[in-house]
Amino acid sequence: MIEFCxxxxxxxxxxxxxxxxxxxxxxxxGEQLTRQFPFAAYVSKTVTLAPRAGxxxxxxxxSPAGMINSIGLPNPGIERYLDEHLPVYAxxxxxxxxxxxxxxxxxxxxLIETLADRAEVSAVExxxxxxxxxxxxxxxxxxRGLRLLLEELRPLTQKPLIVKLTPxxxxxxxxxxxxxxxxxxxxxxINTLRAMALAPGxxxxxxxxxxxxxxxxxxxxxxxxxVASVAERVAIPIIGMGGVGSGADAAALLEVGARLVAxxxxxxxxxxxGSRIAAELAGVFAENAD
Ligand code: RRO
Numbered sequence: 001m002i003e004f005c006x007x008x009x010x011x012x013x014x015x016x017x018x019x020x021x022x023x024x025x026x027x028x029x030g031e032q033l034t035r036q037f038p039f040a041a042y043v044s045k046t047v048t049l050a051p052r053a054g055x056x057x058x059x060x061x062x063s064p065a066g067m068i069n070s071i072g073l074p075n076p077g078i079e080r081y082l083d084e085h086l087p088v089y090a091x092x093x094x095x096x097x098x099x100x101x102x103x104x105x106x107x108x109x110x111l112i113e114t115l116a117d118r119a120e121v122s123a124v125e126x127x128x129x130x131x132x133x134x135x136x137x138x139x140x141x142x143x144r145g146l147r148l149l150l151e152e153l154r155p156l157t158q159k160p161l162i163v164k165l166t167p168x169x170x171x172x173x174x175x176x177x178x179x180x181x182x183x184x185x186x187x188x189x190i191n192t193l194r195a196m197a198l199a200p201g202x203x204x205x206x207x208x209x210x211x212x213x214x215x216x217x218x219x220x221x222x223x224x225x226x227v228a229s230v231a232e233r234v235a236i237p238i239i240g241m242g243g244v245g246s247g248a249d250a251a252a253l254l255e256v257g258a259r260l261v262a263x264x265x266x267x268x269x270x271x272x273x274g275s276r277i278a279a280e281l282a283g284v285f286a287e288n289a290d
Contacts, residue, residue, distance in 0.1 A: 002040070004237055004260055005185045007095050007122050007162035009040035013278040016162070016264030017099040017125060018071070020046040022089060025271065034092055038274030041095040043262065044085065046127045048100070049107050051077035056208030061197040066216030066243070068195045070209035073101065073130060078114055086120055096124035097162065101130060105152050110290045116157040125161050129166030129191035130215040141169040150182025161184035162239065165230070167219075168194050172226045173233040178213045180234045188239035188247060188262065189230060212247060216265040217243045224252055231257025245273070247280025254281075274285035 002009045022258050025033050027170075042261075055072030064166045068254030076084065089096045098121045102108035108126065130274065139145045142217055144282070146163070153161065163179040167190035192213025199206045223242020230238055240258030243265070244250050250261040266273040 002260065005123060007041070007160070009095065009260070011040045011278045011282070012042045012254065012260045013067075013126055013274060013281060014039045014239070014260055014262050015043055015096075015267060015274060016262040017035060017043045017127065019262075019264040020274070021045070021265045023085070026088070028271075030171075033116065034274070035102070035227060037092045038272065038278070039094060039263075040260075040278070042089055042092050042096055043097040043125060044089060044099055045075060046101045046130065047075045047078055047081045047111070048073060049102065050076055051075065051080070051109055051280055058206055058208055059212075061206050061212065063197065063214065063216075064218065066214050066218030067206075067268075068197055068212040068214050069192065070207040070212035071084050072096055072209055078111055080110070082114070086118065090111065090120035096120055097123045097125050099125040099127050099164065099234065101127040103233045105149050106152055108149065109156055109209075112153055112156045116159065123185075124157065125162040125164050127164045127232040129164050129168075129189075131166070131168060131192055131194045131211070135288070140164075140166040141175065143171075143174045146175055147178040147182040150179055150184050154183030156287050162186040162188050164191055165189040166191050166224055167222060167242075173229045175234045176238075180236050184236060185232065185260075186237045187240065188241060190219065190226050190242045193219055209261075215243070216266045217245060219243050220245075220249060222285070223235060224256060227253055228256035244277065245269075247284050250277055251284045259275075 054074030061068040087140030100111040195214035218242030227240040237259035241262035
């Protein structure tokens with residue numbers, strides 16, 4: 001058992017927000033998914049107060065050892081999330097972490113207050129780091145703004161607050177430390193790195209949102225460096241992610257200071273990645289114990 005912000009988890013491997021669609025997986029894999037859910041906790045895709053359609057297509061670009069997404073936060077809004085998604089997520093048999101994003105402190109506050117008395121939700125992850133929307137982004141790269149935001153949100157719920165940090169900043173350690181000072185219970189990193197691809201044959205940017213976020217093995221070394229530097233700055237637990245595709249990758253993030261590891265882009269290549277990586281990680285631990 002792993003303890004994380006007072007929550008008991010069977011192992012240290014969870015999914016990265018937006019990278020494992022339970023509703024789609026249930027259609028494909030049926031009840032087996034809920035009998036043997038691959039992750040120790042489920043992190044849902046970012047939800048906002050009002051519904052959002054997302055960015056215009058194209059939304060994906062495959063790059064060497066990775067991909068660039070410009071999804072733009074499509075989601076049904078918090079009301080439909082509670083009515084339609086929450087009952088399914090609550091039946092997965094693992095703790096649920098709901099990821100939320102607001103474009104102002106007031107929107108974040110409304111989301112947190114709405115979730116505060118929902119017993120199905122074990123923790124809330126604050127997305128201050130999506131690279132694909134015009135608003136809500138800068139606060140994650142501004143240590144003072146981040147501390148003030150957390151100070152405002154902290155009294156609104158007893159649930160653990162996890163701050164999803166942006167890698168698109170010169171000093172991620174300062175942002176993590178500010179989140180901790182403001183009352184965050186944990187930090188998670190890294191979100192995607194801002195990136196761009198041009199349309200083959202000309203015509204400007206390929207992605208409908210112009211720029212997007214780079215993920216996958218291409219960012220693994222960046223994630224390792226940023227998690228290591230955050231671990232030197234904060235005492236609160238860290239969820240490490242970025243290019244994790246194997247138990248060895250997960251073990252590396254744990255070695256530099258992460259408490260949990262999240263699997264993101266690898267889920268799109270291998271829908272069974274969660275259980276495979278958790279098993280590989282257990283193998284790494286067993287080898288090290290010998
Ligand atoms: O939806 C997205 O475009 C998105 C989000 Br919310 C995020 O946090 N990170 C990302 O790479 N894409």
